[in-house]
Amino acid sequence: xxxxxxxxxxxxxxxxxxxxxxxxxxxxxxxxxxxxxxxxxxxxxxxxxxxxxxxxxxxxxxxxxxxxxxxxxxxxxxxxxxxxxxxxxxxxxxxxxxxxxxxxxxxxxxxxxxxxxxxxxxxxxxxxxxxxxxxxxxxxxxxxxxxxxxxxxxxxxxxxxxxxxxxxxxxxxxxxxxxxxxxxxxxxxxxxxxxxxxxxxxxxxxxxxxxxxxxxxxxxxxxxxxxxxxxxxxxxxxxxxxxxxxxxxxxxxxxxxxxxxxxxxxxxxxxxxxxxxxxxxxxxxxxxxxxx
Numbered sequence: 001x002x003x004x005x006x007x008x009x010x011x012x013x014x015x016x017x018x019x020x021x022x023x024x025x026x027x028x029x030x031x032x033x034x035x036x037x038x039x040x041x042x043x044x045x046x047x048x049x050x051x052x053x054x055x056x057x058x059x060x061x062x063x064x065x066x067x068x069x070x071x072x073x074x075x076x077x078x079x080x081x082x083x084x085x086x087x088x089x090x091x092x093x094x095x096x097x098x099x100x101x102x103x104x105x106x107x108x109x110x111x112x113x114x115x116x117x118x119x120x121x122x123x124x125x126x127x128x129x130x131x132x133x134x135x136x137x138x139x140x141x142x143x144x145x146x147x148x149x150x151x152x153x154x155x156x157x158x159x160x161x162x163x164x165x166x167x168x169x170x171x172x173x174x175x176x177x178x179x180x181x182x183x184x185x186x187x188x189x190x191x192x193x194x195x196x197x198x199x200x201x202x203x204x205x206x207x208x209x210x211x212x213x214x215x216x217x218x219x220x221x222x223x224x225x226x227x228x229x230x231x232x233x234x235x236x237x238x239x240x241x242x243x244x245x246x247x248x249x250x251x252x253x254x255x256x257x258x259x260x261x262x263x264x265x266x267x268x269x270x271x272x273x274x275x276x277x278x279x280x281x282x283x284x285x286x287x288x289x290x291x292x
Contacts, residue, residue, distance in 0.1 A: 019094030051211035092264030105201025121259035200248035
């Protein structure tokens with residue numbers, strides 16, 4: 001059964017592996033190519049595609065860091081523009097942090113009734129953007145004159161950093177000495193609570209990722225402009241709720257309405273709906289169907 005489930009959306013799971021190779025050291029192919037072209041003698045890893053620091057620099061008035069770390073700003077720009085046009089495909093198809101926790105959730109056969117699920121996506125959205133507001137407020141404190149070291153708290157609790165630590169530890173066990181209390185806290189909330197004990201396995205993505213939250217806003221705007229989005233068409237529904245249970249972002253409510261700021265166009269609902277009531281559209285295609 002699990003193999004049949006994987007085959008339904010196999011290209012997405014293949015893309016997880018590709019995303020890992022593209023962004024996580026020792027591979028980090030994207031940054032390796034960039035460093036080669038720029039003549040930078042530095043070993044690339046996931047930190048070099050950091051999405052936290054550029055957002056912090058923008059809201060703290062330190063955008064001049066773009067001259068020191070242009071690769072980070074280029075990464076943020078590419079993800080957000082892609083989210084506008086194609087939806088948050090980086091989040092759903094390439095992000096190694098989200099893919100890792102979702103994969104752990106899928107591997108461990110814990111019934112959804114024992115997992116955390118907020119059935120109203122509007123509540124999930126409110127919590128998500130509440131955390132984003134808090135993240136931005138920390139950066140604004142820097143703008144108002146507080147010590148720049150104050151913002152380092154966001155680095156102490158970073159799932160991307162912990163993922164890279166795990167991989168580094170597998171390659172070279174001495175790297176495990178870098179672990180500290182913040183890493184353990186992140187590991188618990190990212191992989192255990194947010195992964196194993198959250199429906200969809202993306203609790204960290206839902207609530208703590210600033211780039212994911214911003215990507216959701218861009219996707220909302222893009223869907224209004226007619227760019228790629230997932231829709232539910234009119235048809236016979238068997239009320240199996242399969243679409244709700246398989247959505248990794250808990251973006252579908254009990255009325256089968258899709259919350260755009262949460263949807264990552266992952267195609268799980270498309271591949272798992274027995275009546276084929278979900279599809280992705282571009283602009284006004286399929287306008288004759290009832291869509292939400």
